[in-house]
Amino acid sequence: MGVKFLEYTLRIGGEAGQGLQTIGGALAKVFSRIGYHVFTHQDYMSRIRGGHNFYQIRFSDQKISASREILDILLALDLNTIEIHRKSINDGGFILYDSEITKRKFEEPEFIDIPFRKIALDVGKNSVMANTVATGAALGMLGIGLEALKNILRETFERKGNEIVKNNIACAEAGYNYAVKNCPRCEAFGIHEPEYKKFMLITGLQAIGMGAIMSGCKFYSAYPMSPSTGIMEYFASRAEEYNLVVEQTEDEIAAINMAIGASFTGVRAMTGTAGGGFALMVEGLSLTGMTETPLVIAEMQRPGPATGLPTRTEQGDLLFILHAGHGEFPRVIFEPGTPEQAFYLTNKAFELAEKYQIPVFIQSDQYLAESEWTFENFDLDNLIYNDYRVREKDLEGIEVYKRYKYSSTGISLLAIPGEAGKHLVVADSDEHDQEGHIIEDSETRIKMVQKRLLKKLPLIKKEIEAPLLYGDPSPKIVLVGHGSTYGVIKEVVDTSFKDKKVAMVHFSQIYPLSERDRFDYIELFENADLTICIENNASGQFAKLIRAETGFEFSHQISKYDGRPFTIENLKEELHAYI
Amino acid sequence: MPTSEDYKGQIPAWCPGCGNYNILSTIKNALVELGIEPWEVLVVSGIGQAGKLPHYIKCHTFNGLHGRTLPVATAAKLANHSLNIIAVAGDGDCYGEGGNHFLHAIRRNSNISLFVHNNQVYGLTKGQASPTTAEGTHTIIQPYGVLQEPLNPLSMAISQNCSFVARGFAGDQEYLKDLMKAAITHKGFALLDILQPCVTFNKINTFKWYKDRVYKLGNDYDPSNQVKAFEKSLEWGDKIPNGIFYKHEKEIYEEGVPAIQENPLVRQKFSIEEVKYEIEKFY
Numbered sequence: 001m002g003v004k005f006l007e008y009t010l011r012i013g014g015e016a017g018q019g020l021q022t023i024g025g026a027l028a029k030v031f032s033r034i035g036y037h038v039f040t041h042q043d044y045m046s047r048i049r050g051g052h053n054f055y056q057i058r059f060s061d062q063k064i065s066a067s068r069e070i071l072d073i074l075l076a077l078d079l080n081t082i083e084i085h086r087k088s089i090n091d092g093g094f095i096l097y098d099s100e101i102t103k104r105k106f107e108e109p110e111f112i113d114i115p116f117r118k119i120a121l122d123v124g125k126n127s128v129m130a131n132t133v134a135t136g137a138a139l140g141m142l143g144i145g146l147e148a149l150k151n152i153l154r155e156t157f158e159r160k161g162n163e164i165v166k167n168n169i170a171c172a173e174a175g176y177n178y179a180v181k182n183c184p185r186c187e188a189f190g191i192h193e194p195e196y197k198k199f200m201l202i203t204g205l206q207a208i209g210m211g212a213i214m215s216g217c218k219f220y221s222a223y224p225m226s227p228s229t230g231i232m233e234y235f236a237s238r239a240e241e242y243n244l245v246v247e248q249t250e251d252e253i254a255a256i257n258m259a260i261g262a263s264f265t266g267v268r269a270m271t272g273t274a275g276g277g278f279a280l281m282v283e284g285l286s287l288t289g290m291t292e293t294p295l296v297i298a299e300m301q302r303p304g305p306a307t308g309l310p311t312r313t314e315q316g317d318l319l320f321i322l323h324a325g326h327g328e329f330p331r332v333i334f335e336p337g338t339p340e341q342a343f344y345l346t347n348k349a350f351e352l353a354e355k356y357q358i359p360v361f362i363q364s365d366q367y368l369a370e371s372e373w374t375f376e377n378f379d380l381d382n383l384i385y386n387d388y389r390v391r392e393k394d395l396e397g398i399e400v401y402k403r404y405k406y407s408s409t410g411i412s413l414l415a416i417p418g419e420a421g422k423h424l425v426v427a428d429s430d431e432h433d434q435e436g437h438i439i440e441d442s443e444t445r446i447k448m449v450q451k452r453l454l455k456k457l458p459l460i461k462k463e464i465e466a467p468l469l470y471g472d473p474s475p476k477i478v479l480v481g482h483g484s485t486y487g488v489i490k491e492v493v494d495t496s497f498k499d500k501k502v503a504m505v506h507f508s509q510i511y512p513l514s515e516r517d518r519f520d521y522i523e524l525f526e527n528a529d530l531t532i533c534i535e536n537n538a539s540g541q542f543a544k545l546i547r548a549e550t551g552f553e554f555s556h557q558i559s560k561y562d563g564r565p566f567t568i569e570n571l572k573e574e575l576h577a578y579i
Numbered sequence: 580m581p582t583s584e585d586y587k588g589q590i591p592a593w594c595p596g597c598g599n600y601n602i603l604s605t606i607k608n609a610l611v612e613l614g615i616e617p618w619e620v621l622v623v624s625g626i627g628q629a630g631k632l633p634h635y636i637k638c639h640t641f642n643g644l645h646g647r648t649l650p651v652a653t654a655a656k657l658a659n660h661s662l663n664i665i666a667v668a669g670d671g672d673c674y675g676e677g678g679n680h681f682l683h684a685i686r687r688n689s690n691i692s693l694f695v696h697n698n699q700v701y702g703l704t705k706g707q708a709s710p711t712t713a714e715g716t717h718t719i720i721q722p723y724g725v726l727q728e729p730l731n732p733l734s735m736a737i738s739q740n741c742s743f744v745a746r747g748f749a750g751d752q753e754y755l756k757d758l759m760k761a762a763i764t765h766k767g768f769a770l771l772d773i774l775q776p777c778v779t780f781n782k783i784n785t786f787k788w789y790k791d792r793v794y795k796l797g798n799d800y801d802p803s804n805q806v807k808a809f810e811k812s813l814e815w816g817d818k819i820p821n822g823i824f825y826k827h828e829k830e831i832y833e834e835g836v837p838a839i840q841e842n843p844l845v846r847q848k849f850s851i852e853e854v855k856y857e858i859e860k861f862y
Binding site for chain 1: 589592616617618619621623626631633634637638639640641642643644647649650651652653654655657658659661662679680682683836837838839844845846847849850851854855857858861862
């Protein structure tokens with residue numbers, strides 16, 4: 001496979017509703033628990049039953065951060081999967097299938113026919129457990145992980161009773177043993193369980209949700225929309241444990257206005273959506289700007305325009321998010337490259353939102369949102385929590401509290417209505433005076449624009465971290481990415497063009513751009529021979545942003561706009577056109 | 580105890596003679612009589628002439644966007660259910676731009692009051708038809724007359740089993756005050772639709788026009804019967820009933836949200852230490 005370390009890619013394909021996520025989720029967890037690094041990604045259609053979906057798992061004894069096109073194992077739950085993905089099988093790879101399900105028998109050596117359904121009926125007394133048989137069989141081929149799988153089955157089915165747990169475990173064992181017995185050639189995988197070390201396995205959405213909870217977010221309002229819904233599901237699953245309010249609203253307009261209402265009333269609040277839902281939120285975004293209400297907004301991009309490709313991925317909303325909202329007000333946009341970055345940037349989003357009383361975006365996409373990554377740990381000591389709200393005791397000595405009092409920083413005290421003693425908190429979407437009441441005179445207007453926009457901007461800019469330079473410190477070839485392309489660009493830098501001076505510059509804190517005193521990335525670009533901006537969109541939106549803000553123009557652009565993420569192979573192929 | 584002086588806000592920018600002045604002074608009197616202090620009440624409004632009202636009362640205020648009064652008020656109540664929360668809106672604001680929120684606020688049954696200044700016309704944008712303008716009314720935008728039937732907010736609310744549905748008239752401040760007090764003290768979502776003459780743009784539904792028609796629902800009227808209430812809400816024309824059309828208590832939204840059963844959300848302390856174990860779930 002041209003790599004020195006152990007790594008395999010496994011793809012599970014079938015129709016929606018066949019349980020791909022159950023199998024894929026269990027396998028990913030097994031690998032991460034026995035000490036492999038895991039990267040998964042999902043490719044599915046916008047339908048609940050039928051069609052064709054797949055769940056891909058790559059695992060390795062080295063850190064990995066992207067998907068491959070070439071498969072070592074294909075677990076086919078229907079005939080369609082075999083027909084579509086057969087061509088992607090690596091030399092020495094295998095296709096697991098059940099000829100009773102596909103109604104067709106394959107005699108070629110790479111095919112292993114395992115009676116998933118029959119074993120499930122014989123051993124588990126229920127054909128539903130065919131998925132457990134298949135999961136066991138996949139592990140049997142590799143010769144690893146049966147104990148870990150048994151534990152996962154116990155955790156998953158505990159609440160359904162002992163009988164179900166017992167039958168699932170029996171099915172997993174039967175599938176495992178069947179594969180061991182009937183695939184002698186599988187020993188070629190040569191896998192052993194690595195030195196025992198548990199990894200955490202987490203998606204971008206979960207990392208955002210956990211980041212929010214660990215930042216003191218107590219209120220999440222949203223309207224379901226792929227691929228953002230997972231954040232709301234995560235919040236709802238933790239609501240009782242951490243005393244969170246999760247509100248499923250009648251529309252996205254209500255979602256953002258509720259989050260604003262909760263934040264105004266003193267609670268850290270967040271909303272989340274995808275591009276179409278965010279379009280409805282734009283008026284509310286402007287309201288946060290005028291009322292200086294702290295707010296964190298997660299915008300999980302999917303390909304547009306309009307309904308677009310609901311379950312697929314694109315980085316097509318960057319300039320929309322950047323320019324959304326009537327009028328002028330400050331905003332910050334983060335676009336994490338990994339779940340770990342998503343976690344810390346969500347925490348930073350809450351910090352900046354409340355410190356500067358502004359909207360802060362966590363912008364991501366379906367690819368990062370739903371991909372699972374493994375990490376040893378997140379260092380929780382790096383989390384920030386400062387409570388910038390003021391209450392009665394903080395206002396002692398102040399005769400009349402003014403919500404929008406002028407200050408040298410543009411930041412006014414953020415009092416909580418009802419918790420500020422007899423002080424009153426007045427917020428207004430009209431232009432207003434320091435107390436928050438409607439005004440129309442030009443003198444006050446000018447002062448207010450200076451206060452909420454011009455004075456805050458340079459301070460906010462100072463908070464932004466420089467982009468990450470990875471690879472050669474004085475590169476001749478620079479691969480530039482933002483957000484979810486981090487992992488694939490990094491692996492390309494790690495494994496390709498070894499004879500060239502190559503580096504990646506990755507932006508995750510994308511707006512405002514960081515000051516260049518700590519790292520002058522523009523100078524680095526100017527000193528390179530080739531600067532290639534890699535984006536999961538058609539028009540090169542990040543390249544436009546860099547040009548608009550700095551005047552620098554990248555020498556080349558790689559755009560992918562088929563609704564799918566870059567894989568290592570297809571990014572390399574694109575790069576070979578220039579390098 | 581608060582006095583009406585404590586509630587004295589900014590100088591109103593309404594037209595002289597506007598029905599809103601009566602509503603303003605009545606709200607203040609109702610709050611004073613209920614013994615609610617200015618710092619115990621949050622008035623949330625949208626945009627329109629009614630939307631300016633909280634500036635003219637001295638209390639916590641969130642004057643948000645046109646039509647978006649109810650989402651803000653609902654969330655504010657979830658964040659701090661110890662606050663008295665009154666949402667103030669106009670007919671265009673609440674029944675037009677914010678119609679969807681109105682429907683869902685009824686379903687939620689948050690413990691908030693909604694006062695709708697219903698003048699059957701757009702005031703701030705100068706005289707266009709509103710959702711409650713009578714069919715056939717001529718305006719600058721509808722020179723051939725309004726083609727739609729007017730929306731009946733009371734019937735709509737009663738049909739959706741709204742917990743408290745009432746109508747008052749800006750020209751009868753004593754009765755309006757009683758209705759406001761009943762709405763504020765009602766446990767659940769309380770709609771009070773207020774007939775409010777617009778002296779500039781509505782030359783039909785004047786103070787006199789209403790005075791000749793409104794009457795109070797008497798002691799013999801039973802506000803607990805949803806079907807009878809619906810029937811009563813259809814009455815409009817020569818006789819216009821005022822009073823509490825429909826009232827019943829049921830579980831309020833805040834009672835069903837586990838997170839806020841002990842303390843208001845805003846008073847719940849947070850420390851990272853207490854949530855750190857969350858990460859263990861991902862191994």
